[in-house]
Amino acid sequence: MIGRLTGTLVEKQPPTVCLDVNGVGYELDVPMSTLYSLPELGARVTLLTHLAIREDAxxxxxxxTAAERVTFRELIKVSGVGAKIALAVLSGMTVAELSQAVTLQEAGRLTRVPGIGKKTAERLLLELKGKLGADLGAAAGHVVVDGQTDILNALVALGYSEREAVASVKNLPAGVGVSEGIKQALKALAR
Known part of the structure; x- marks a missing residue:
């Protein structure tokens, strides 16, 4: 399998780019997030790759980034989601945003991506749960210090959903201790 390519960027025709690697031009389909981060034509580029072998091509x-490739590979494992939809998801949201949507079970965020309907969004949320966004704090898109992780885990252990726990921890003051943070989060959740 081809794991990565390093070469000269010779063509950008969204969603395809062409890399010249020692005289051989490799065409790669890329998500828009990768396309926007590429330098000008003629620059040297390294891209991580995934090779899909189909009957016709x-x-x-x-x-x-490695995170994009890992996420792409998880997405194409979901039944009913092919490479085109996986690229559309990665073009429409970052890996962190997707992880947050999975953690918080927000189907609405996924349905904003072209090609994703309600049923596909629900299937993605179900099958990606535990694979993406395993760390609640990181998936929620904010920096989590050790105390906040402990607070999140305590709230989930008490029976609150991951969504409720993340939302209550976001509102805690910085540097709050674990026991005080749990008390404040429980007060917020009781409202």
Whole structure:
């Protein structure tokens, strides 16, 4: 399998780019997030790749980060989601935003991506839960210090949903202790 390519960027035709690697031009389909981060034509570029071998074609997909490639691979494992939809998801939202949507079970955020309907969004949320956004704090898109992780875990252990726990921790003052943070979060959740 081809794991990565390093070469000269010779063409950008969204969603496809062409890399010249020692005289061989490789066409790669990339998400828009990767396309926007690429330098000008003629620059040297390294892209992580995923090779899909189909009956009618061998298709290379390129990614600027390892997180994008891992997420792409998780997305295409979901039944009913092919490479085009996976690229659309990665083009429409960042990996962190997708992880947050999965953690908070927000189907509405996924349905804003072209090609994703309500049923596909619900299937994605169900099948990606536990694979993306496993760390509540990181998936919520904010920096989590050790105390906040403990507070999140305590709230979930008490029976609150991940969405409720993340929302209550977001409103806590910075530097709050674990026991005081749990008390404040429980007060907020009781309202």
């Amino acid at each position: 061998h298709v290379l997909y390129g990614f600027g």
